[in-house]
Amino acid sequence: MDLRIFTEPQQGASYDDLLAVARATERLGFDGFFRSDHFLAMSGDGLPGPTDAWVTLAGLARETSRIRLGTLVSSATFRHPSLLAIQVAQVDQMSGGRVELGLGAGWFAQEHTAYGFPFPTDRASRLAEQLEIVTGLWASSGPYDFAGEHYTLQGAPGLPKPLQTSPLRHAPGVPVIVGGAGKKRTPALAARFADEYNQGFPAIDAIAPRIAVLREACEVAGRDPGTLAQSVALVLVVGSDEAGFDRRAAAIGREPAELREHGVAGTVTEAVDRLGSLAAAGVQRVYLQTLDLRDLDHLDLVAREVAPQLP
Numbered sequence: 001m002d003l004r005i006f007t008e009p010q011q012g013a014s015y016d017d018l019l020a021v022a023r024a025t026e027r028l029g030f031d032g033f034f035r036s037d038h039f040l041a042m043s044g045d046g047l048p049g050p051t052d053a054w055v056t057l058a059g060l061a062r063e064t065s066r067i068r069l070g071t072l073v074s075s076a077t078f079r080h081p082s083l084l085a086i087q088v089a090q091v092d093q094m095s096g097g098r099v100e101l102g103l104g105a106g107w108f109a110q111e112h113t114a115y116g117f118p119f120p121t122d123r124a125s126r127l128a129e130q131l132e133i134v135t136g137l138w139a140s141s142g143p144y145d146f147a148g149e150h151y152t153l154q155g156a157p158g159l160p161k162p163l164q165t166s167p168l169r170h171a172p173g174v175p176v177i178v179g180g181a182g183k184k185r186t187p188a189l190a191a192r193f194a195d196e197y198n199q200g201f202p203a204i205d206a207i208a209p210r211i212a213v214l215r216e217a218c219e220v221a222g223r224d225p226g227t228l229a230q231s232v233a234l235v236l237v238v239g240s241d242e243a244g245f246d247r248r249a250a251a252i253g254r255e256p257a258e259l260r261e262h263g264v265a266g267t268v269t270e271a272v273d274r275l276g277s278l279a280a281a282g283v284q285r286v287y288l289q290t291l292d293l294r295d296l297d298h299l300d301l302v303a304r305e306v307a308p309q310l311p
Helices: 015-029 053-063 080-096 108-116 123-139 185-193 202-218 241-252 258-264 268-281 295-310
Strands: 002-007 030-033 070-072 099-102 144-145 152-156 174-179 198-199 229-239 264-267 285-290
Touching: 002 015, 002 295, 015 030, 015 053, 015 144, 015 295, 030 053, 030 099, 053 070, 053 080, 053 285, 080 099, 080 123, 099 258, 123 144, 123 152, 123 174, 123 185, 144 258, 174 185, 198 202, 202 229, 202 268, 229 241, 229 268, 229 295, 241 258, 241 264, 264 268, 268 295, 285 295
Parallel strands: 002 030, 002 285, 030 070, 070 099, 099 174, 174 198, 198 229, 229 264, 229 285
Antiparallel strands: 144 152
16 A cells, blocks of 8 residues: 655645655655645644645655655646646656646635635536646647637647656656545546546545445446556544554644544554555555644654554
């Protein structure tokens, strides 16, 4: 099972904070460093202020050498798909081919109001067009045209190209992660465009049924379900003993019982058991939401005592 560190910088983090976590992620042997793509804190003051996801990842691309880098997930409401395709392709080149693009429809209405981003009601159809345009621009061998309900492109050169080749499209492209809770359209989009489907903070008992839905969507699309990786994002709070767990829960303002119910949380043994049950349900990759970015000993504990016990 792949373990990736997932951060929420809108809650309060500078680039230097994120760099320290990314370097620890690489040093400790985790598979990747991912970050949310938000501009407004969900709680608290968010100081020192937001950092842009793709600017951050461009910097980290030059400061790391092994780990995968990406967003979980970028909102289709924030960037025109042509701009996004250029940004992601350039960061992929800067990283030596280690970037992944998580893309979703967007959900945080207050954030859009605060910064003046449009928050249309037809976000799902916009996401569908964005996925088609971004992957189409990367894969095109010449001028690229697109005429949709929301976007029109005429003679776009489709440059720059990512360094990676998409195994799904057999053409230039970075791995695409589709995330969202839609019951029909999101699985269909994942089956068509994604290399990975991510469940963001689901109820634990809902994970396996959701994977079954995604497999059915792949079969309807004529795709081998085994080619769509299944992942979840869950909060991480682990202690070497009960006192350590309680201390880390208090540091992020969460109740121990709630964390145990919804996350990879508790003692080392409990964390190993939770990750093992996820693997048994068909999860191949877990994004460990790390909220206290200054507690690097937390990551060290997971790398030393949890990861070696996983299948």
